[in-house]
Amino acid sequence: MEKFFKILAILVVVLILGFFSYNYVMTAGARDLEKEKSEFFISAVDVFGEFSTNSEMATAKYINKAVEISGKVTSVNNNVITLDEKVSCQLQVLEKVALNSQVKIKGRVTGYDDLLEELKLDQCLIVK
Structure with missing residues (x-):
């Protein structure tokens, strides 16, 4: 039973990290050119x-x-x-x-x- 909870905890951590990683990658490309300085x-x-x-x-x-x-x-x-x-x-x-x-x-x-x-x-x- 203890082994089951360890696997479940690891799975939950991996899913949470995956979710935040996905959100970071998908929203990182958005730029606000209005505030960005022109080069x-x-x-x-x-x-x-x-x-x-x-x-x-x-x-x-x-x-x-x-x-x-x-x-x-x-x-x-x-x-x-x-x-x-x-x-x-x-x-x-x-x-x-x-x-x-x-x-x-x-x-x-x-x-x-x-x-x-x-x-x-x-x-x-x-x-x-």
């Missing part, structure tokens, strides 16, 4: 130039980093804003933005699409 401040034209010149070097420099990119709004589609036809920003919260207006977007660089020649950002918000 780069650049225009949409300049950042696109870096990616079109040497996408591997630019990817290593910008990927998964918080950046502020300024540019002209050339497209608004659902919660995605395109700056200067080359930088696609997926907004966290949809805000009213006029076409051809100048905006500054803060977001996380997720990658460069060679086929569409477009830089992609997510978790974006409009900097006021």
